[in-house]
Amino acid sequence: MTNIKYLLDMFLNYDIVSIEMMKNEFNVSDRKIRQLLSDLRNYETTNGFHIKTIIKQGYYLQVDDESKFDNFKDYIQETEVDISGNKEYRVSVIISLLLQNKSYITINEIAEILDVSRNTIISDIEVMKETIAGYNLELVSKPHYGIKMIGEEVSVRKILSKIMTNIIDHQLDSIEYFEFTKELQFDDVKKKFEELLHDYEIVMSANAVESIMIHLRVLMYRISQKNEIHDVQVNKDLIGKQSYQLAQELSDFISANYDVEIQKQEIDLLASQIFGKVTSNEIPEEQKQELRKSINCALEKIDKEYATQFSGDELLKESLLLHVYPLLLRVTFGLELSSSLVGSISAQYTNSFLVSLRFIEHHKELRKYKLSRDEIGYLALHFATHHERNNQKLLENVRHIVIVSDTLRSNLQLLNLQVQSIFPNARVMIKPYSAKLEFHVEEIDLILSTLPLSEEYDKLTILIPEVLSEQYLRKLKSKVLFQMADASEKVPSLDRLFYEDIFFYEDGNDYLEILSKYSKKMVERGYANEDFPESLIVREKRFTTVYDNGVAGPHSMHQNANIDSIGVIIMKHPIRYENRDVRCIFMLNIREKHLFLHQEISEFIMKVMSDTRAVDLLYQSKSFKEFKVHVKEIW
Structure with missing residues (x-):
C-alpha cells in the first residue's frame, strides 16, 4: 500500500530506486507511484533531504542535513504518515x-x-x-x-x-460517470455492432448486446478521463479470431466517429467480453441455471447482511450473469487502470465496492481467484447502477419544489431550469423571500432557499447559492438523495383525484341541472362540503368554465373540500351551453392552500382542451378504468 515509511526504507536500502522497483514493491500503477513520490517530496525542504532524479534510471536519496533527517526518520518510524487524502x-x-x-x-x-x-x-x-x-x-x-x-x-x-x-x-466529481454515460449518444454504435453481428453470423441476445454497450460506455468514460488499461491478460487461443476481428472493426468505427484512440489492450478486453456474451448463449441450460443460482444465492446473503434488495432486481442479476461468465473465462485477473475505476463511483455508492467484495466472497467460483482492485471496481459498477436506478426513482418522486430567493428574476428563471433538470417530474414554484413567508409543509417535498428560513422548515430546506454551477448541481442532487430517501407524495397527485363512485355518464340536456344533480351526489358521498352545489352553480352563472373542444371545469367559489377530488361527467351526447359544446365535465373540489395541486389541475385542463384527440379518448371511455388509463396517457 502507499506508505511513506516503506518508500523511505527503499531509498535507504538501495542506491537507485526505479519506477519498476516501486511498482513491484507496492503493487500499484505508475500514476500511484508518482503520486507517492510527490507526497514524499512534500517533506523534503524542512526535513533535510531531497529525492533526486537520474534520467532513464530512477531516483536516489540525497541527505542535506543529517540531524533533521534523523529526526524525520524517527518520526516516520513512530507515526503512520497520512498521504492518502483527507x-x-x-x-x-x-x-x-x-x-x-x-x-x-x-x-x-x-x-x-x-x-x-x-x-x-x-x-x-x-x-x-x-x-x-x-x-x-x-x-x-x-x-x-x-x-x-x-x-x-x-x-x-x-x-x-x-x-x-x-x-x-x-467526492463530487465521482458522480460524473453516470452523468457522462447519460448524455452519451450511442445509437449509431449499437446499430453498427448489430450490423457486425449479422455480418459475422453471430447470434447475441438483446441483454448481451446492451451489456456490450455498457462496457463501451465505461470505456468511453475512461478515455475521457485519460484512464487507460495497463495490464489485462486474456486467453487468446480460447477466444479465437472472430471475436478479435469484430472487436477491432467496432473499435475502428468508434475511433473514427468519436475521435478517440482505443489502445490494443482495450480491444483485447472487448474481444473477451464479446466472446463471453456469445458463448453465454451456448452454455448448457443446466450450467446456466447453476450460474444464475450461484449469483442469486450470493445476492440473498448480501441482502441478509445489509438489508438490501439486490436479489429482487432481475436486471441486476442478468447484468451480473453476463459479466461473471466472461470474467471466469479469463486466464488471469490482472486488469489495472491508470486510476482506479472505483473513483467513478459516487459518494452515495461507497458501499458498492464493499458489496462487490462480499459478492465475490459469497460466489463459489469467483472466490477461488484473486481479482485486481479494478476488476472489483468493474463489478461494483453493477451494484452502483442498481443504486442509481433507485435514486432516479426517488428524484422522479420529488414532485413539489419551492424556490425561495431575493435574487433577480433572470437568475430565478435559470434556477428554475436547472432544478427541473434534476427533478424531471417536479413542479417548481418560485417565491420571493419575505420574513413572514409561510408554507403548508404537507404539500411540499423540497424547499431550495438562498436565505435561511424559520426552523419549522429545516427538514425540507436546503440552502443554495444564487447561481448554481454544474458542480453544485451534482452536490445538490447528492444532498437531496440523502435527505429525501423517503420522499413521498404528501398530497394527492392528479391521477389520485379521480374516484369511481364520482364518475358518471349522463344523457341529459340542461348543463346547470346536470351540475346540480352530480355535485349533490359528491356531497352525499362525503367528498364535498354541503355548500358545494350552490356555490358551484353561482360561480358558473357569473363566469362559465366551458372551454374549447367540449371541456368544462366548473368549481365552487370556496375551496373547502372534505376530500380533494374531481367529479367526472361524460356526456353520452354533446350538449350546448352559452353557444359551446360540452362533452366532458370536470367538477373541481379542492381544499385551499394546495397551490401545487391547483397548478397541476390547471395544466391538465389546458392539455385536454388544446388536444382534440385527448378529449375524444376521454369522451369515448367505456369504463372508469379505461378513463384512468387515458388520463395517465394525457398527463
Whole structure:
C-alpha cells in the first residue's frame, strides 16, 4: 500500500530506486507511484533531504542535513504518515460504512475500499471514536469478523446527517460517470455492432448486446478521463479470431466517429467480453441455471447482511450473469487502470465496492481467484447502477419544489431550469423571500432557499447559492438523495383525484341541472362540503368554465373540500351551453392552500382542451378504468 515509511526504507536500502522497483514493491500503477513520490517530496525542504532524479534510471536519496533527517526518520518510524487524502473524509466514510451495514466489516476491507494501509485505518478508527462520542453509539469488535457500530436509530440519523455533507463535498466529481454515460449518444454504435453481428453470423441476445454497450460506455468514460488499461491478460487461443476481428472493426468505427484512440489492450478486453456474451448463449441450460443460482444465492446473503434488495432486481442479476461468465473465462485477473475505476463511483455508492467484495466472497467460483482492485471496481459498477436506478426513482418522486430567493428574476428563471433538470417530474414554484413567508409543509417535498428560513422548515430546506454551477448541481442532487430517501407524495397527485363512485355518464340536456344533480351526489358521498352545489352553480352563472373542444371545469367559489377530488361527467351526447359544446365535465373540489395541486389541475385542463384527440379518448371511455388509463396517457 502507499506508505511513506516503506518508500523511505527503499531509498535507504538501495542506491537507485526505479519506477519498476516501486511498482513491484507496492503493487500499484505508475500514476500511484508518482503520486507517492510527490507526497514524499512534500517533506523534503524542512526535513533535510531531497529525492533526486537520474534520467532513464530512477531516483536516489540525497541527505542535506543529517540531524533533521534523523529526526524525520524517527518520526516516520513512530507515526503512520497520512498521504492518502483527507483524514476527515475517510473517517466520515468509515462511519457511513459501519452505520449503513448490519454485519461486521474487517479493517482490511475498509482499507481496500479507501485504498490506504491497514495502519491508516487503525489510526482513523481512533479519531472516529472521538467523533462518535456523545452520539450514544457503540463500536463493537469481534476477532476474525471485524467491527460494527450499533445504536439507536435517532443517533444513527443524527450523525449521518453530520458526516454526509463531508462525504459529498469530497467526492463530487465521482458522480460524473453516470452523468457522462447519460448524455452519451450511442445509437449509431449499437446499430453498427448489430450490423457486425449479422455480418459475422453471430447470434447475441438483446441483454448481451446492451451489456456490450455498457462496457463501451465505461470505456468511453475512461478515455475521457485519460484512464487507460495497463495490464489485462486474456486467453487468446480460447477466444479465437472472430471475436478479435469484430472487436477491432467496432473499435475502428468508434475511433473514427468519436475521435478517440482505443489502445490494443482495450480491444483485447472487448474481444473477451464479446466472446463471453456469445458463448453465454451456448452454455448448457443446466450450467446456466447453476450460474444464475450461484449469483442469486450470493445476492440473498448480501441482502441478509445489509438489508438490501439486490436479489429482487432481475436486471441486476442478468447484468451480473453476463459479466461473471466472461470474467471466469479469463486466464488471469490482472486488469489495472491508470486510476482506479472505483473513483467513478459516487459518494452515495461507497458501499458498492464493499458489496462487490462480499459478492465475490459469497460466489463459489469467483472466490477461488484473486481479482485486481479494478476488476472489483468493474463489478461494483453493477451494484452502483442498481443504486442509481433507485435514486432516479426517488428524484422522479420529488414532485413539489419551492424556490425561495431575493435574487433577480433572470437568475430565478435559470434556477428554475436547472432544478427541473434534476427533478424531471417536479413542479417548481418560485417565491420571493419575505420574513413572514409561510408554507403548508404537507404539500411540499423540497424547499431550495438562498436565505435561511424559520426552523419549522429545516427538514425540507436546503440552502443554495444564487447561481448554481454544474458542480453544485451534482452536490445538490447528492444532498437531496440523502435527505429525501423517503420522499413521498404528501398530497394527492392528479391521477389520485379521480374516484369511481364520482364518475358518471349522463344523457341529459340542461348543463346547470346536470351540475346540480352530480355535485349533490359528491356531497352525499362525503367528498364535498354541503355548500358545494350552490356555490358551484353561482360561480358558473357569473363566469362559465366551458372551454374549447367540449371541456368544462366548473368549481365552487370556496375551496373547502372534505376530500380533494374531481367529479367526472361524460356526456353520452354533446350538449350546448352559452353557444359551446360540452362533452366532458370536470367538477373541481379542492381544499385551499394546495397551490401545487391547483397548478397541476390547471395544466391538465389546458392539455385536454388544446388536444382534440385527448378529449375524444376521454369522451369515448367505456369504463372508469379505461378513463384512468387515458388520463395517465394525457398527463
